[in-house]
Amino acid sequence: MFTGIIEEIGEIAQIAPSGDGWRLTVRAPGAAADAVHGESIAVSGVCLTVVDSTPDTFDADVMKQTLDVSALGALSVGSRVNLEKAMPVGARLGGHIVQGHVDGTGSVLEVRPGDQWRVLRISLPADLAPLVVDKGSISVAGTSLTVSAVSPVTERDAWFEISLIPETLEATTLGALTPGDVVNLETDILARHVERLLAFRTAQDTAQDTAQEGGSL
Secondary structure, rough: OOOOOOOEEEEEEEEEEEEEEEEEEEEEHHOOOOOOOOOEEOOOOOOEEOOOOOOOOEEEOOOOHHHHHHHHHHHHOEEEEEEEEOOOOOOOOOOEEEOOOOOOEEEEEEEEEOOOEEEEEEEEEOOHHOOOOOOEEEOOOEEEEEEEEEOOOOOOEEEEEEEEEEHHHHHHHHHHHOOOOOOOOOEEEHHHHHHHHHHHHHHHHHHHHHHHHHOOO
């Protein structure tokens, strides 16, 4: 479990084939200093397991499915990534509950600079659009953010906007994003639970209506 508060910007030091996936070596002196085998580190929003480490690097395996559904597949040596170690029990929840289970990816559509902040508009897959609300929480590349605007429900291509303060621009990789860049997205877990509950309720109501109609024939 993570909070979406980025602790360090790491750099991809090596990418090695591992079966049908990759083994990533991430240079991150902060995260690697006390990293232990088997612990979880979120890499740009994707929960990965440490399999080896040195004083300034750690290794993690990434399976093919993760490469296919996340932005990690576009990484190359030298790429910068947001890092967060798993939240310890009893710690403050500074951002929001982030699982490190990416729902999908979005593309940066627009970057609007301000005097001290920056607004990013990011595309939203159609199946995730109902889960993203104005003033709600979303994880973008592992960073806990507040949604500042969403596309109308009638708009064909869904999008959302985030407003980045100077601290976020400096402490994460989001400050370097430009139009066309792809980022990992994780929606609010509470919204996903509500969607699932409503889907079951709708299915149950439909089944009851069908049974009642059949009994009245």
